[in-house]
Amino acid sequence: MTLAGRHAWITGASRGLGLAIARTLAGAGAAVTCVARPGAELDAAVAAIVREGGRAIAAPADVTRDAEVAAAVDAGVRAHGALDIVVLNAGTWLPGTVTETSEATWDLLLGLNLKHAFLALRHALPHVTRPGGTIVGIDSIGGWVGAADACAYAASKWGLRGLLESVALEVKPARIRVSIVSPDAINSAGTPIEPGSDERAHTLDPADIASVVLHVCSAPAHVAIGNVHVWSIARAVRSVS
16 A cells, blocks of 8 residues: 555644554655644654654644644645645543533543544645545544443544534545544553453554554545444444444
8 A cells, every 4th residue: 555645644643543643654655744742752753753764744733722733734734735634633531420520521522532623624624635635533432332431532522423424525526535433442552462362352552543544545536435443353342333
């Protein structure tokens, strides 16, 4: 699979899944713009991609702030040209029942998991100009089925799905694809898991999801891949449709 000549703009790209996606797409030939909060972690992520032979820049931003997202899009366009791939990966998870969840927690999860995607799309889409452009939203199995002790997280991820499915209809006439990748349990902290262990059988690595994103982004321009659910074969998951 090759992404030579394409530009991928990725949020939450300084660590975990976002960094795995950035490294994978860069390894396939894409120029990548890594968007995340400023700091040593983002600088190290970009340096690692460059050491591996990839083309990458840092675009520091708080992705819940409109002006900073706009600046991060502009930085990517100045460095690498028009956008071909936008990966909406930034997000987090916090537990809490509806009575335990504070307003601050609600605002944090809805801001990072949902508002960030709205802001990114608003500023990035005008720069996705070539047919076959691809928007990838990293959702969750929790965006399809409810879960006790995760009401704010589930609300944000269901909202993300609604946003992306609506945008898919808006950009279809321009032949831009929108895909939603919904993983189950991910070893996002990156702590090594012992081969052959029960945890290994039930937990995905960021690289596993990154390979799925690469497949979505490298599909022929006339092919749109919609909703993709990803879980380990060994893990029991409620049916989603």
